[in-house]
Amino acid sequence: MIPYEELRVPVAGGELAALRWPAPDPRAPVVLALHGITANALSWGAVARLLAGRATLVAPDLRGRAASAALPGPYGIAAHADDAAALADALSPGRVVLAGHSMGAFVAALAAVRHPGRFGPLVLVDGGFGFPAPTHLSADELMTAVIGPAMDRLSMTFADRAAYRSFWQAHPAFAGDAWSPEVDAYIQRDLTGEEPAMRSGCRLEAVRTDGVGLFREEVLSAVHELPVPATLVWARRGLMDEEQGLYDESRLAAAGRPGTAVRAVCVEGVNHYTVLTGDKGAREVVRALLRAAP
Template identity: 80%
Template structure:
């Protein structure tokens, strides 16, 4: 595991927890990285290892998850953008590269639109771009259809940490070489409570509010209003390692990204999780983060 430090910064209602993997050299660029809807900051642990100190990586536990689970509402994508802006302000950061995975990518896109002076280029990882959804489903039904298994986990209890590990190791997305010490640390950060009734740190009301918010017009339109360039790294396979991923060529064509500042790039042989937590996906993310973080941002001194 790549060493990191735990930090806290003031936000509305309390303090936001974050992890910081320092760069090997002073003055190195900074990347702020945002996790998915039922994840936590350590989902970026594999990427941190691949970065090998070439940039400083800061990943918050978003409001209602991990060590930020105690933060009160209101929740929602807009609330996360304000928290991320407050994080960069508290740390004295300006025009940092912003990365996001899954829901975190939607937060990143909206943050760039709402706070254009705080963020530079974006890296969106299997998220951030909406596509037409069935009109006969309500937002709550749509969310259940997409992340139903993840939501189910939030109501479950586990006898101990070994039981939680076994639960995740049985997940199709982490089969074979999808498991690693970094993945284990990431899922264990999500577990809290006392044996024999341990449970996820994720607050169900936060996840539900955020999930419904992903279908809000302001959130969906953010990628069409970006003041900075962005790259979308999309996984070939889905949340349960199924052949249909969240994105494919057809869905991206419908999204008309040619009218935006987003460049889509396929990442083969990964699923929605391993595009971030697996070796091949994390290596691709790290390569692109180093490149964009070292590219001068117009407007910086």
């Protein structure tokens, strides 16, 4: 783990917590990086290391997660987009490169649309292109279909940090050499409470609101209305390391990617998590960030 600074930035309702990995050169570009629906700022640890000081990386704990868990609602993709703009205002007078993983990619796209002129090029990591919700599913059924295992984890308790580590090490996405000290720090940042009943710090209400919000028309259309160029770095494999990932060439075509200005880069041999937390995926993310930086 490379060292980082802890920040607190005023936003609607309180302060947003963020981590900053500063570049030695104050003239270096600034990258604002947004995590996924039940993740936290340290999911960007491998990217920070591989950037190697060529850019300043700032990653918030989004509203309702980790050190920002106390921030009240309203939640939703638009609220996160506005928080990202407030954070960008505090970071730099100029445009910042905006990146997002999974849900964070949808937030990034909407932030660019809602706040044109605030952000430079975007890097979307295994997210940003979505599909309308099936009309026959209730909100609860929809959330179960999309992030059922993650939702289950939010209601679980763990005897101690070692038990939480064991839970994650058994996850198919982190099998074999996918586990690292950076992944360990990332998952441990999520844990709160006292032994023997520790639990995820993600607020269930925030996760439910954000998950349903991913299917709002304003969110689905954002990637098609971007005022800046973007790169999508997508994983061949899925959330549980299954062969079918969130995207493939036919799904991206169905989502209208060829009709946008979004460049797509597939990373083979990584899944929805390791496209960000593993070195192979993180290197592609870093290449995209440096290509996007002014």
